[in-house]
Amino acid sequence: MSLRLILPLGLSVLVLTACGQKNAGSQAPGGSAPITESEAPPPTPAQAKAMVAALPAPWNAGDPELGKATFARCRACHTTTQGGPDTVGPNLWGLFGRDAGAKPGYAYSDALKNAGYKWDAEHLDKWLTDPRSYRPGTKMMFVGLRDAKDRADVIAYLKTATEVPPK
Numbered sequence: 001m002s003l004r005l006i007l008p009l010g011l012s013v014l015v016l017t018a019c020g021q022k023n024a025g026s027q028a029p030g031g032s033a034p035i036t037e038s039e040a041p042p043p044t045p046a047q048a049k050a051m052v053a054a055l056p057a058p059w060n061a062g063d064p065e066l067g068k069a070t071f072a073r074c075r076a077c078h079t080t081t082q083g084g085p086d087t088v089g090p091n092l093w094g095l096f097g098r099d100a101g102a103k104p105g106y107a108y109s110d111a112l113k114n115a116g117y118k119w120d121a122e123h124l125d126k127w128l129t130d131p132r133s134y135r136p137g138t139k140m141m142f143v144g145l146r147d148a149k150d151r152a153d154v155i156a157y158l159k160t161a162t163e164v165p166p167k
């Protein structure tokens, strides 16, 4: 193999390795143990279907695959994987059934800390329509998803991406 071929190959291997270690070296608040990203395996299509079907109507009609594509707009600020890092916004693993503004280690605004409800499809739908009107003072700088179908799809995706699939 010529050098011109070897070099780009070597570079792409380097880049791939670096991406796989997005969390290496990050420290838990307080200092000692590194955060390990223990990614739960994604649900099978059948499990995903069951998870979405368990949502109340109309959100049980959401399409998690379409929602995954729409969630590209959220990924700039959120991870969804188990043990994933908080970035601009909090990591969303374990979202359903969790008190709003209550993930340990993330500095929420008072608007979210004092929301006084647990996240479910209905609250997520209102929140994602227009976060800044729903929780005035929130620091989530996102204009909102005005299309109900987009919201249902994203909520379906979140359901499948933020908890362990049922056995």
Ligand code: HEC
Residues within 6 Å of the ligand: 070, 071, 073, 074, 075, 076, 077, 078, 088, 089, 090, 092, 095, 099, 100, 101, 102, 103, 107, 108, 109, 110, 111, 112, 113, 124, 128, 137, 138, 139, 140, 141, 142, 145, 154
């Ligand atoms: C520009 C960055 C940004 C974008 C884009 C964004 N978010 Fe957020 N999100 C935040 C921040 C910051 C917070 C914390 C808000 C606060 O404390 O007021 C947050 C909070 C949340 C919460 C509440 C979490 C909790 O633990 O209570 C949910 C749910 C959420 N975002 C979902 C989404 C979804 C779904 C999208 C895409 C449709 C999205 N966000 C897009 C920054 C963002």
